[in-house]
Amino acid sequence: MLDANLKQQLSQYLGMLREPIELVASLGDDAKSAETRELLTTIDSLSDKVSASFDGDDARKPSFEIRRVSNPEASVRFAGVPLGHEFTSLVLALLWAGGHPPKVEEDVLTQIRELEGDYDFEMYFSLSCHNCPDVVQALTLMALNNPGVKATLIEGGAFQAEVEDRGVMAVPAVFLDGTMWGSGKMDVAEILAKLDTKAGEKAAAKLAGKKPFEALVIGGGPAGAGAAIYTARKGFSTGIAAERMGGQVQDTMGIENFISVPYTEGPKLASALDAHIAEYDIDTMPLLRAEKLIPAKELGGYHEVVFTNGASLKARSLILTTGARWRQLGVPGEAEYQTKGVAYCPHCDGPLFKGKRVAVIGGGNSGVEAAIDLANIVGSVTLIEFDTQLRADQVLVNKLKSMGNVTIITNAQTTEVTGDGSKVNGLKYKDRASDEEITVELEGIFVQIGLVPNTEWLKDSGVELSNRGEIVIDQKAATNIPGVFAAGDATTVPYKQIIIAMGEGAKAALSAFDFLIRNEAPAEIAQAAQDAAEKVDA
Template identity: 60%
Template structure:
């Protein structure tokens, strides 16, 4: 199953194992079981510290557990973890073999101290970019605390189980048989749900931090660029955000980031994080900004309140909070979210194999989604409210070449319909003014982005679209507060532009710091 080049890489990883590990296989006579058996024996053949046992007793088959040879529990995959989950497999092998998960000491102590037993089941798609974050977080926790166990389940391999639970989006996590979470999560967010006092302790720790010279809010390309430039200037730099990479994490293929011929969103996000971590940057993850309190006078300290209740202070702020998917805002959208209404075709597309779906949106994102889905589903209906598609010509040419795609222009989606459990159809108003209905099992919304700036209303000037108004230096209407990336009025929301704008805003903030004296009140308190 593994090409020779990949085998060589895996062998190099396995050579670093500190302890022997066992791949405990629970099999049946399915095709998936045969593929799993082949994969496990290929891995075992690469190291004398890895063995396969075919005596697994798991009820969910096919599946396999990765455990230390002297342990009874470990990490379980009810999946053939290739695609985006291959990294999860490699990490599980390494961690079971003695490599400690890369988590802060206080986080490890918190995981070890969790009371009770936790049996997680994580449903994924191998094409989902966000699923590995959840899988790897829960796997790491199960390595640290033997009372925690995680089983990663490929929905395509266990379709009856997915249908019974009515799972139509991933990642979906169950804890002890009950729904626990939906969507991307990191260790800190999982702990916050398991440990009621975790948010309070985190806030207390953050409140004790000294003021920053520069605080970057946002961990996407613009934020990463800004933080690197600030740290290279020797500034005390902080960086706060929900997830590294931001919207980049939801991007499957990237072919226009100059000097990188081709990559994926998760790979670029990982590279951004690795680059930032080369510098002395205080990274505050799994946190969101809630409110900004501008300094009373130029040179003073700005305050940023986080959703956890913590307050951070800094002489300069760079807002790089990016954007999020725009919603249709029609009846049925909220009711059937994750029950047929989806926003990530790469993550959730496999759940609609052989079924009819609709895509709302005729820009690049919508057309790309329709093209991707056409290879999976029975039929795609693309609805564009305008008179023509807005996507690049090369994408339109590809779209119109597909036999199972229908394009409807001047089609305004008015309602998403369902049976109370899942989506069954969609209504739209045509250019003739009449209402029409199509029967679909899923609706993928791809109508653009909205800036993540609601928390700034009343403090910095925004335009009618909610974008932060910036000048040619990235300065906002508040002295000492700068902004960059998709949250701003800068045209063309592109990764390469965001990185440049982040660098520019950081350099402008540095120039501000060296030219504006520290406010008297702050100097007196120092």
């Protein structure tokens, strides 16, 4: 099951165990159980601190519990075989159970340990889902550090009947005490924020004591990372506040046009951005959603950003990099059937529709790529495009047309998502040439129709927005408000690409640098700089 290279890597990791762990498996007579037995036997053979037994009595078969010998309550359960994207999650679970310290901030661990109450989580993942590992690892960390938290992590493909019975049509899907609790990518801080009712107050109190920044970046995607790194390199006090570090890159699978890197994946690139930011003295503040911008009343004053938790931050210059999100169809039934057949990530949710009929809405590169990927998994794909022809690159169109289980419909306007109350059963579209309304019976719909800028919070700020809601910028990434700059997919810059966003972020930072050196610093920042210089001299 594990090749020689993986075995060698795993052996090295298991050498980091500080105390013994037990693997207790509950198996049946099926092929997946045989795979589980082989995997656990291999792990057992690679470390004298690991013991595996196969006499578990859990109802889910195959499944296995990883637990600390010295404290059996510190445990987590995997159901199915956690390979693919979840192999790293398995390795981390083994290490953490064996006492190897996790690479998270101490205040996060403290928050986990101080969480009161009992929580029984069941989480469904697919082995091809690039959004699932964060959730798997977050729940694992919580279960191994708080006896009140139980976590069962279930590979949906191994428990297809269970997935269908519970109506799981999108992953990651998290159930708490038997009830659907959350879906989509979440890290441990986001989960804790949902469970800890005082998390918002704590975060706001933590921000209250921060001094104004010289440069404050709002948004944590490629543009935000580029901006923060460039302002920090110029020696300015820099903060980056974001609802989600990494931004939409976290939801991107294959990236093949990032110059000098022939292929990478979104989560890997997001991790690399985080690591690069960490190389500098940048104050990173995640889980902050901007709600209001109050521009400086006079040149050289402070701009203020208010967040949804009630906290606010001030800065001499702002760089807005809030990015964009997937555009929704806006038709009846779409919202009702989200996670019940309506999906936006073919890589994550495609395996849940194995052998079924699905539609992809959108004929650009994203839509055609999604249809190609899905055609290798599902029973049939119907691609629906509003325009009279597909807008994707010709090489992709040719590939799509070569696939035997794909139907292409152009000049069609999707008008409704239909369902039986619990899940999708079809969609309706209007033939734009004849005005005829046509119904297509299917089980899944993947929406790939472009982006919407995350700029609603700026509508009353005085920052000029285009008729599409994009932040209007000039050739130097400056907005119409002095000291406020913007970059990336939230702006009017053409071509929404990762590499362009990074460059625009750097450009905005250089423009902010030029603004800062040409305008006198407020007394508070000037005094802080003087104090710092005197401390170095002393």
